[in-house]
């Protein structure tokens with residue numbers, strides 16, 4: 421679901437989502453024919469600040485494939501699938517990605533770690549395990565869905581504690597899924613990083629759905645009894661303050677030296693002066709909003725890497741995204 425994050429007063433996340441929804445929507449309109457990977461709709465927000473908002477239901481692989489095709493057509497992309505990176509090392513001015521066997525998978529002067537929760541071991545390998553520099557947490561989520569073979573139970577999607585999508589049609593859904601489905605999701609299980617689809621999680625989705633639409637919850641439970649439910653589980657990656665981490669990775673040793681030398685004036689060192697590892701960037705911790713935020717964040721990061729001025733008028737949003745914010749705050753708190 422591509423929809424705004426509605427809050428009473430604007431927050432960094434709600435402001436980012438406003439930028440992200442508009443951006444992702446324009447990407448969809450430009451690259452994916454409607455009905456073949458996404459569907460424009462509205463969502464009824466039933467929680468605090470109720471209202472109806474423009475939204476879209478999207479099959480992420482359709483959009484990702486369109487981006488890959490476009491980049492490949494430009495000649496600027498080479499891909500390597502099923503190649504797990506276990507080490508990222510800085511050698512002779514290049515970031516070198518290696519697998520478990522130590523085989524070199526790729527090298528470049530600039531690298532972006534964009535592997536969601538998989539960023540943790542890679543970055544801890546560089547910054548040191550237990551440094552607290554990469555405060556990432558896994559949050560498992562399960563989506564419940566079933567074939568839609570009757571009229572939809574509601575005119576449009578609803579959001580409260582989860583999102584109920586009464587109807588979605590797409591011939592490109594997973595090969596063993598029907599092309600017309602309804603869905604309810606997703607559960608939120610902090611600390612879990614497995615992808616097992618569980619009956620108990622379907623029931624948690626039913627309980628959340630009951631608060632929004634009792635008849636739909638009854639239908640979900642009926643499908644469960646008849647063994648007609650489908651499920652999809654994956655792991656979100658969230659940071660400590662639940663905001664994305666996008667930008668240049670901090671250099672912990674140089675940061676320590678800078679703050680030690682500053683002594684009692686350490687509180688005056690701005691976040692922007694945090695030393696960075698040359699050529700190493702991060703784009704992770706997109707939480708439950710990756711579809712909404714991924715392209716906007718990537719575009720923004722590409723601009724910073726190319727030395728373009730930031731289009732963001734508000735500096736606080738840049739600070740809210742900066743991957744160095746956690747170590748910078750911790751260093752300021754240390755006694756001189």
Ligand SMILES: Cc1cc2nc3c(=O)[nH]c(=O)nc-3n(C[C@H](O)[C@H](O)[C@H](O)COP(=O)(O)OP(=O)(O)OC[C@H]3O[C@@H](n4cnc5c(N)ncnc54)[C@H](O)[C@@H]3O)c2cc1C
Pocket residue numbers: 421422503504505506534535536537538539542560561562563605606607652653654655656657703704705706707708709710711712713714
């Ligand atoms: C159940 C569920 C429902 C969701 N619903 C929504 C929604 O409605 N709207 C929304 O906006 N977002 C939603 N999200 C969140 C969204 O899916 C994520 O925020 C988004 O996928 C994050 O994108 P990403 O590219 O950072 O990471 P991912 O999509 O997780 O991709 C990371 C990739 O890195 C690869 N990788 C990891 N480690 C390594 C390594 N060491 N070497 C090589 N490759 C590696 C992984 O295999 C994976 O392919 C949902 C998530 C879940 C789980």
